[in-house]
Each structure stands twice: as C-alpha cells, then as structure tokens.
Amino acid sequence: MPLCDYFSAADDQTAVAVLLAPGGPGEGGLDVVCLKNLDPVVTMARLEAVMTGCGYDEACERPRAGEVLSEPEDGPPFVVALTDTLSHALAHASKEELARCAEAWSRTDELRRFGLGGEVTADVLEALAGLARRALPAGRRLYCWWAL
Template identity: 45%
Template sequence: MGVLFDYFAAPDHDAAATTIDLDGGPAEASFPTVALKGLDPFVQLGTLESLLTGADYDTVIERDLAPVAMADDGARLVVALTEELSAGLSDADEARLREVAEPWSRTEEFGGQADPADLVAVLTELAELARTATTRGDRLYCWACV
C-alpha cells in the first residue's frame, strides 16, 4: 500500500492536529477533505507551488512545512501547507489550472508520465478546497499516513 495523503481545511494548527490519530483521517473529523494517494505535500506540491506562483522551486522547498502533529515515529503526520500555495490554488481559474497541469505532468516526480487531464481534475479539487478554506478563514493541511 502506498502513502495516503489527505488534504484538508481546518481553522488552525490545534484543530488540524486532532486528526493525527483518526483512522479515517480528516474526513472522519468532518473537515473538508480531498484524498490524494501518492501526491506528496513536499516535493510534488512544492513543484506545483512554483508553477502556480512563479516562485523559484529552490525558494519554495526552503519553506518549512513544519509538522503540526506527528505519531508513530513519523508514520503519521499532519503538516500545514504554505499560504502561498493556498492562495495560488484559490486564485487560479480553470484556464490557469490547465496551463499548469501540462508542465507539472512532465516533472520527474511523476516519472514524466502523468496525464495532464488527470492532473487538471486533481488541481480542480485542490483549488475548490483552497477556495473553501479561504471563504471559511481556514488553512490548508495535509494528513499523511504510511
């Protein structure tokens, strides 16, 4: 089984941290959630943030996605996503998401084999989640379980 990554919106770090021990992840706590098995918040979403915002990738990955909760020696983890990524997703319209999906699909992390149309669907879900977070005054987080 691969790593499970659930992206979700929560009001703050304390609320997000409560999901660490939930077998069903943040959805079990009724947080707005997008489940994306295998799409990591560090490298793949770092590349996405760079493409969406125009920020240099090295600058993006230097931003620390500090854990807000960790269990089982890191086998379960909750991290806050960057405000820059959240804003980039929230502000992106469908045309921008399609534009970003093409170069993102060709990155090394996808083995250069990802279907841009599939990534547009993923980006659309993430953008909707980011808009929900913005509307509610929430932040975006990732719950990871190995």
C-alpha cells in the same frame, strides 16, 4: 502507496487533532480531497513553483513549506502544513491557469514517475483549488494527513 488526504482546518491544533480520529480527516467531518502518492513536501513545492513562477528551492523555503506539525515520533500518519502562498494561488487561479499549470506540473519527475498525465493532473488541481476556495473565505488553512 502513501495516502495523502488534503484538508482544511481552522488552525494547526485542529489539524493535528485529526490524528486522534481513526481514518483521518475524512472521518473527522472536515473538507477533504483524498489523493495517493502526492506528498505534501516535494510534489506540493513543485506545484507551488509552477503556479507562482518561483523556483523549487524558493518554494521549499517559504513559511510552513513541508512543515510537519505532528510529533514525528508519534507517526505515521503525520500532519503537514501547506503554504499560504500555495493556498492563495490555488484559490485564485482561473480554470485556464489551472489547466496550464496542470500540464507543466505533470511534466515534473515526481508526477511522471506515477504516470500522471495532464488530464489527471488537471482533475487533481481542480479538486485542490476547490478545497482552497472553500477554505480561504472561512479563514481556514490547508494541510495534509500523510500516511506513509
């Protein structure tokens, strides 16, 4: 079961440096949301499509979408960037928007495969939105520490 720790960091170099800390970003004193199975490539592109109203393919083509920042031959784990578009959508979404998006996101194949319903998905979105809301005012970006 893949571990996906979503975290914020000041820049890509700081984000990749979490690979040097045993245990990932939580051990490095960073702001972290720990999740399982919610990969930073497909599930986050699906979330971005739901939250922004774009298509999945468009979400995948945005700058930083699913970009592996660490050296692939050094992993796993890997550090993967999230898009600024998704970070802003999460940070600025109202509670009602998050609930609506959680319901739609929970109906995607990826989340249904893991049995994540609307209520659990809403909790996940609240946690990710909180991470984004704390990160953006501090000039930080969102990342995922992905241990396959």
